[in-house]
Amino acid sequence: MWLNTWTGEFVIKIDRPRYAILSHVWNVEGEQSYSSTREIQRSVHQQSQMDQLVSYAYRMSEKIRRACAVARAHGYRYIWVDSCCIDKTSSAELSEAINSMFTWYRNASVCYAFLPDVRSNQSPRAHNSDFRESRWFTRGWTLQELLAPEAVVFLSHDWQVIGTKSSLASLIALVTTIPTSVLLCTASLRDFSVARRMSWASKRSTTRVEDEAYSLLGIFDINMPTLYGEG
Secondary structure: OEEEOOOOOEEOOOOOOOEEEEEEOOOOOOOOOHHHHHHHHHHHOOOOHHHHHHHHHHHOOHHHHHHHHHHHHOOOOEEEOHHHHOOOOOHHHHHHHHHHHHHHHHHOOEEEEEOOOOOOOOOOOOOOOHHHHOHHHHEOHHHHHHHOOOOEEEEOOOOOEEEEOOOOHHHHHHHHOOOHHHHOOOOOHHHOOHHHHHHHHOOOEOOOOOHHHHOOOOOOOOOOOOOOOOO
């Protein structure tokens, strides 16, 4: 299920479309969820098409609106955002999503990595730059979101492009200890030992302890049932 970047509506397509995907660190106060997105869609469904567009624009969270705007400007009609495109009240859907996450990021035409703690008027390569210190590099789930897609575009706090995974590969390698060959997808993850891949995640953390394991499934090519609540 994707979001239409023009209307904010959910779209279900049998054939995988050309789509963008968002990588982000969740806000501590919460994110726009699947259920809240559905509620917005239901409440504006009876309005005229123009009024629907206006309502979506004002009622969607700023992050969703801006992500759609960036993708739309780059010619993408569809975008996938984990916070609002997964129905987390369904344990079956959540388990499928967690096991499929790496593939969804890998199959995206582009991944937009939103870094709200990075200024746009600062060089990422500057000593002690915001980019080097970004919280995005410390979270568990963003590791696979860095590794899986071939094209990653980094966006600053005001949604300006500050570089790509390709153009910043040498700097990202310094920050993460991940070889540039892996970042540029010229080497397979299977070429590296379990210990080496585990070391890339060793300084990252997740909010829920189970996610320390679940966020690594795609990196180790593992599929398993998921169960939250047991730690």
